[in-house]
Amino acid sequence: AxxxxxxxxxxxxHVGHSTGGGEVARYIARHGTKRVAKAVLIGAVPPLMLKTAANPGGLPIEAFDQIRAGVL
Known part of the structure; x- marks a missing residue:
């Protein structure tokens, strides 16, 4: 900003791909659209993917634990 x-x-x-799409959405949420003409989200991932009380449609922590275990 x-x-x-x-x-x-x-x-x-503002153009964002994957997690960058989440950053574009976050930018607009925080700073508004006064200086933004367009926002392009390509294969965007939401800023919060974890299942929480505030995000009941998210993924359980176990899914992320499995990804971490596979990467490490």
């Missing part, structure tokens, strides 16, 4: 403001960008187009 500071860079966008410093460069005095107007009508910027």
């Amino acid at each position: 500071a860079l966008v403001k410093t460069l005095e960008l107007k009508n910027a187009i």
Whole structure:
């Protein structure tokens, strides 16, 4: 947001792929659309994938534990 403001960008187009899509969504949620003309989300992953009380549609922690075990 500071860079966008410093460069005095107007009508910027924010593009995010995968987790970058979550970052685009987070940027707009935090800073609004005053300087944003368009947002492009390609295969976007939501900012929070973990199942919690606030995100009941998320994945259980065990799914992430299995991914970690496979990577390590």
